[in-house]
Amino acid sequence: MPDFVENGRVYYNPVDYAMHHIGGTWKMPVLWRLRKGVMRYTEIKKAIPHITHKMLTTQLRELEETGFVQRVAYPTVPPKVEYTLTPKGVRAIDIINVIRNYGLELMEEANLKEH
Amino acid sequence: MPDFVENGRVYYNPVDYAMHHIGGTWKMPVLWRLRKGVMRYTEIKKAIPHITHKMLTTQLRELEETGFVQRVAYPTVPPKVEYTLTPKGVRAIDIINVIRNYGLELMEEANLKEH
DNA sequence: CTGGATCCGATTTGATACTG
DNA sequence: CAGTATCAAATCGGATCCAG
Numbered sequence: 001m002p003d004f005v006e007n008g009r010v011y012y013n014p015v016d017y018a019m020h021h022i023g024g025t026w027k028m029p030v031l032w033r034l035r036k037g038v039m040r041y042t043e044i045k046k047a048i049p050h051i052t053h054k055m056l057t058t059q060l061r062e063l064e065e066t067g068f069v070q071r072v073a074y075p076t077v078p079p080k081v082e083y084t085l086t087p088k089g090v091r092a093i094d095i096i097n098v099i100r101n102y103g104l105e106l107m108e109e110a111n112l113k114e115h
Numbered sequence: 116m117p118d119f120v121e122n123g124r125v126y127y128n129p130v131d132y133a134m135h136h137i138g139g140t141w142k143m144p145v146l147w148r149l150r151k152g153v154m155r156y157t158e159i160k161k162a163i164p165h166i167t168h169k170m171l172t173t174q175l176r177e178l179e180e181t182g183f184v185q186r187v188a189y190p191t192v193p194p195k196v197e198y199t200l201t202p203k204g205v206r207a208i209d210i211i212n213v214i215r216n217y218g219l220e221l222m223e224e225a226n227l228k229e230h
Numbered sequence: 231c232t233g234g235a236t237c238c239g240a241t242t243t244g245a246t247a248c249t250g
Numbered sequence: 251c252a253g254t255a256t257c258a259a260a261t262c263g264g265a266t267c268c269a270g
Contacts, residue, residue, distance in 0.1 A: 004222060012140075012164065014214075014218030014222060015143045015144065015214050015215050017218045017222055023138065024242090029127070029131075032130070042252080052243080053245095053253085054254090057253060061253095078250095081253090096130065099129075099210065102129075103129030103131070103132045106132060106136060107129060110121060139262090140262095155232095156232055157232080168232090169234090170264080172234075176233095191231095193270095194270080195231075196231080
């Protein structure tokens with residue numbers, strides 16, 4: 001499998017490419033929270049423990065640029081901004097679900113071994 | 116979903132936990148190469164483009180500690196060391212396969228859009 | 231052949247302050 | 251309410267050297 005270049009960035013393999021889009025500490029949690037429908041910025045922030053303001057905004061920006069999330073801003077005062085999954089984002093939920101279930105599986109094994 | 120603590124380390128969610136075990140740039144490529152059977156250190160190194168000596172050894176060490184890979188060293192001169200997947204490692208291949216196919220899917224979409 | 235250790239630059243992340 | 255900018259801390263990764 002040769003390298004894959006996009007926007008001047010080199011990806012070593014398909015896993016690398018996929019993880020660049022939905023990987024990192026925060027992208028999957030953000031997508032996962034949006035799976036049931038539209039959410040406002042502050043809602044997402046409250047729903048994800050530990051995430052900082054900076055991390056949430058940068059991750060949302062990247063997910064928007066890569067087409068996983070749609071951002072709709074209402075020009076009101078104070079501002080109101082809504083985020084929803086695009087079809088591409090909905091597709092990602094399938095993958096996240098697999099990884100999530102696998103994580104639960106590993107956690108169970110780990111728990112069992114502690115006794 | 117509350118935090119999950121193991122070995123003094125805090126995991127925020129099941130995805131976080133799973134990715135700590137098989138995530139990062141190199142763990143999945145290493146496991147993937149081992150899917151067909153036993154390999155020696157240098158074989159793996161040659162099979163994975165770009166990986167450095169340091170990264171391969173540290174990732175193999177971690178995969179061994181977490182039970183994904185078994186290491187067998189033959190006390191010969193020069194040394195000969197063989198790596199194989201454990202059942203836990205074999206199980207991980209299923210997940211990697213899903214992520215890998217998803218990556219291929221995203222890469223196709225991206226290629227189509229470039230024209 | 232395989233592995234460990236060190237140094238150092240690059241990248242990522244968090245805390246904080248400021249804005250309309 | 252939502253977003254941007256800046257700075258510092260932490261983590262990660264590569265190059266290199268030494269060893270059994």
